[in-house]
Amino acid sequence: xxxxxxxxxxxxxxxxxxxxxxxxxxxxxxxxxxxxxxxxxxxxxxxxxxxxxxxxxxxxxxxxxxxxxxxxxxxxxxxxxxxxxxxxxxxxxxxxxxxxxxxxxxxxxxxxxxxxxxxxxxxxxxxxxxxxxxxxxxxxxxxxxxxxxxxxxxxxxxxxxxxxxxxxxxxxxxxxxxxxxxxxxxxxxxxxxxxxxxxxxxxxxxxxxxxxxxxxxxxxxxxxxxxxxxxxxxxxxxxxxxxxxxxxxxxxxxxxxxxxxxxxxxxxxxxxxxxxxxxxxxxxxxxxxxxxxxxxxxxxxxxxxxxxxxxxxxxxxxxxxxxxxxxxxxxxxxxxxxxxxxxxxxxxxxxxxxxxxxxxxxxxxxxxxxxxxxxxxxxxxxxxxxxxxxx
Amino acid sequence: xxxxxxxxxxxxxxxxxxxxxxxxxxxxxxxxxxxxxxxxxxxxxxxxxxxxxxxxxxxxxxxxxxxxxxxxxxxxxxxxxxxxxxxxxxxxxxxxxxxxxxxxxxxxxxxxxxxxxxxxxxxxxxxxxxxxxxxxxxxxxx
Ligand SMILES: [Zn+2]
Numbered sequence: 001x002x003x004x005x006x007x008x009x010x011x012x013x014x015x016x017x018x019x020x021x022x023x024x025x026x027x028x029x030x031x032x033x034x035x036x037x038x039x040x041x042x043x044x045x046x047x048x049x050x051x052x053x054x055x056x057x058x059x060x061x062x063x064x065x066x067x068x069x070x071x072x073x074x075x076x077x078x079x080x081x082x083x084x085x086x087x088x089x090x091x092x093x094x095x096x097x098x099x100x101x102x103x104x105x106x107x108x109x110x111x112x113x114x115x116x117x118x119x120x121x122x123x124x125x126x127x128x129x130x131x132x133x134x135x136x137x138x139x140x141x142x143x144x145x146x147x148x149x150x151x152x153x154x155x156x157x158x159x160x161x162x163x164x165x166x167x168x169x170x171x172x173x174x175x176x177x178x179x180x181x182x183x184x185x186x187x188x189x190x191x192x193x194x195x196x197x198x199x200x201x202x203x204x205x206x207x208x209x210x211x212x213x214x215x216x217x218x219x220x221x222x223x224x225x226x227x228x229x230x231x232x233x234x235x236x237x238x239x240x241x242x243x244x245x246x247x248x249x250x251x252x253x254x255x256x257x258x259x260x261x262x263x264x265x266x267x268x269x270x271x272x273x274x275x276x277x278x279x280x281x282x283x284x285x286x287x288x289x290x291x292x293x294x295x296x297x298x299x300x301x302x303x304x305x306x307x308x309x310x311x312x313x314x315x316x317x318x319x320x321x322x323x324x325x326x327x328x329x330x331x332x333x334x335x336x337x338x339x340x341x342x343x344x345x346x347x348x349x350x351x352x353x354x355x356x357x358x359x360x361x362x363x364x365x366x367x368x369x370x371x372x373x374x375x376x377x378x379x380x381x382x383x384x385x386x387x388x389x390x391x
Numbered sequence: 392x393x394x395x396x397x398x399x400x401x402x403x404x405x406x407x408x409x410x411x412x413x414x415x416x417x418x419x420x421x422x423x424x425x426x427x428x429x430x431x432x433x434x435x436x437x438x439x440x441x442x443x444x445x446x447x448x449x450x451x452x453x454x455x456x457x458x459x460x461x462x463x464x465x466x467x468x469x470x471x472x473x474x475x476x477x478x479x480x481x482x483x484x485x486x487x488x489x490x491x492x493x494x495x496x497x498x499x500x501x502x503x504x505x506x507x508x509x510x511x512x513x514x515x516x517x518x519x520x521x522x523x524x525x526x527x528x529x530x531x532x533x
Contacts, residue, residue, distance in 0.1 A: 134438055137409075137412055138438060138495070138496055139496050140473075141526060142484050142496055142497055142498050143468055143471075143472060143473060143475070143476035143482050143484060143498065144468060144472060144484050144496075145472040145473065146472070148470065148472075149466065149468050149470075149472055149484065150466075150484075152466060153464055153465070153466050153484070153486060154464050154486075155464070155466075156464050156465060156466070156509050157463055157464035157509050158464075160509040160510070201469075202467075202469045203469060203470045204466045204467065204468050204469060204470065205466055205467035205469065205504075206466075207466075251438070253486050253494065253495075253496045254437075254438065254494070258463065258464055258486065
């Protein structure tokens with residue numbers, strides 16, 4: 001099997017015009033806004049787009065934009081889906097199935113425009129709860145529903161096995177706020193301390209409010225094409241060097257090991273192998289942070305630090321501005337934005353950093369690693385980008 | 392649970408038994424904890440499946456397990472997600488690793504949330520909701 005290294009590049013990348021609180025736009029309108037922005041970003045003739053990937057109905061979006069694709073992908077495995085779309089698009093382009101792909105993502109996560117009210121567990125009606133699924137039979141009956149109450153379930157075991165402290169968990173939120181402090185589009189920008197985090201409202205022990213992601217509206221889109229035509233557009237190309245994907249379990253309580261993501265390990269190992277790079281080559285890192293433990297798990301599962309070292313690594317400032325491994329430099333899901341499926345925003349920040357156009361720009365970023373998670377440790381994907389042209 | 396007859400009237404989520412898991416819920420009604428067991432490779436697993444996750448054999452049975460285990464991990468849910476669970480001090484959601492290996496979600500009763508710890512020994516207990524439903528729970532045990 002031929003490697004995808006340097007076969008394709010991202011030539012267009014943009015988020016929705018507005019971000020955060022967008023009460024007047026449906027998810028579909030946000031998709032269109034993001035896609036049009038990405039098309040403008042590279043100045044491509046829309047007729048050149050012959051592939052489309054999105055978690056919504058790709059046919060509806062393609063037709064609305066006047067695109068008749070030769071290739072479509074509708075992979076939906078949660079917030080990492082867009083990283084997987086990029087990977088699948090790279091493979092499709094490299095093997096000649098299509099030439100130029102639009103990847104689009106949008107959600108009205110906060111305003112819930114055009115969606116029926118969140119008729120789930122908070123609704124005292126029984127009907128939605130009579131459910132023969134695994135969560136319906138074996139989880140929700142114990143007073144949990146969704147990420148807030150379930151995603152962090154393994155953390156106390158992780159903390160016991162590794163000696164990671166509550167202060168170290170809190171330091172994830174503190175470090176990321178140092179980044180978002182200089183990001184105008186970030187939803188939360190005020191600097192915070194460990195004490196602020198530990199004194200914020202307890203949501204689900206050991207997670208305080210400031211260790212849980214925010215909820216917002218927005219979207220983003222990408223244009224991917226062959227590397228050998230990637231220089232024909234408005235901005236310098238961002239080459240795709242390495243890709244990986246994996247899946248573990250639809251049920252977080254049934255992970256193989258609740259102190260580590262098997263899918264993170266598999267997807268990142270594959271991406272590193274494909275790129276020919278190792279951890280020491282990475283200038284900038286994004287790890288999807290729906291909750292504060294994800295960057296900790298990620299740093300270890302991706303091999304940047306050894307088991308049990310991630311909490312101290314973050315607490316000591318290594319991932320903060322000026323640190324050796326700048327991470328989640330937009331502020332992440334904890335401070336920048338989180339519409340529900342955050343992965344597209346992690347990709348967008350990787351691309352901005354590699355292009356040198358981020359709000360809180362890290363000097364001299366040549367290689368960025370982007371790690372996504374889907375669902376609650378359900379699936380994962382990894383992408384490695386560079387601005388350095390092929391030899 | 393003091394008044395089991397009225398419990399069902401409260402807005403409590405109720406598990407719907409499907410054929411695959413029906414024996415599990417029939418057993419809890421008898422205050423027994425059973426797990427799927429593979430007749431080919433002898434593995435005991437959870438959740439119920441039609442094929443063994445180790446060897447894909449479909450020659451499966453149910454086997455009674457000890458009900459003993461330890462708290463593998465837990466969370467103290469303070470932000471109620473359902474009116475039934477609304478209380479001053481929240482409730483404990485835990486993953487119990489049974490002596491026999493499988494890990495199963497549950498609540499821990501008869502213990503203050505502050506006293507629970509990872510690796511604490513627990514034992515199964517059963518909460519009768521009404522004639523049709525008995526939930527598996529755990530309490531501190533040997
Ligand atoms: Zn078997």
